């Protein structure tokens with residue numbers, strides 16, 4: 171099902187999104203907007219706000235000059251979440267995938283119903299979590315979505331999207347802002363421990379803002395050390411699971427672990443040529459980090475809602491520990 175989430179006028183485009191916004195609006199203004207757009211970038215940079223705001227602009231009466239104006243009938247309907255030409259697709263309650271049924275319904279709505287204006291817009295949030303069947307059923311629509319249809323496909327982890335999907339979309343990079351830009355924005359939002367929150371969130375401002383609401387921010391930041399210890403050295407999975415579960419929910423914890431692993435991979439990529447950084451005689455290589463990412467991804471995809479956070483984390487951390495032992499055995503032989 172598509173939902174009509176409130177499409178309020180957000181702060182989007184955020185300062186760091188202005189170039190992407192200008193680029194998109196400019197192409198739209200001269201009728202060069204691609205009908206299928208992949209907004210790719212890490213979680214917490216504001217992709218969804220950006221996409222909602224762009225959807226508003228496309229249906230606004232004053233498009234493209236001063237859209238969204240916020241005044242016209244279309245803007246008001248969109249702000250109230252009731253605009254018939256804006257379709258928001260996201261996980262259904264308790265689900266962690268975008269299903270083929272959801273995509274089929276969306277396609278029906280895009281093709282069968284009449285439009286109010288010149289554009290109709292589908293925003294598919296967390297597109298990376300489409301099932302294979304969902305992705306396959308979207309292919310044809312991505313090629314020919316119909317007159318005036320624009321699809322905005324959002325992905326935190328675009329490599330999880332099939333190449334057949336990626337190749338049909340115009341890619342728009344939604345990158346992390348420069349650190350100072352992010353700090354300025356966080357401070358303007360009244361976030362007190364902006365620097366710590368930004369570190370914990372690996373530079374993603376919206377994620378940092380969400381985390382900063384936690385009273386125990388310093389303790390969450392402390393988890394980072396424990397995580398590194400676990401990944402690189404011999405930290406205990408149980409201790410880490412217990413410490414994390416007292417501070418964070420399952421999804422939040424797994425997402426943070428994912429962010430931290432991504433950062434470690436990036437640091438490795440910056441470091442010298444053989445792709446290995448030796449920490450206390452324990453080589454941490456890209457393969458190991460990719461395996462960790464995969465383990466976290468599959469945990470994120472499972473329906474963990476009924477399980478206790480500590481149990482889920484202990485499970486995934488035990489898997490990671492096994493991966494490490496296996497790698498070490500292979501390296502030794």
Ligand SMILES: [Zn+2]
Pocket residue numbers: 229230231232237238239240241242243244245
């Ligand atoms: Zn308007």
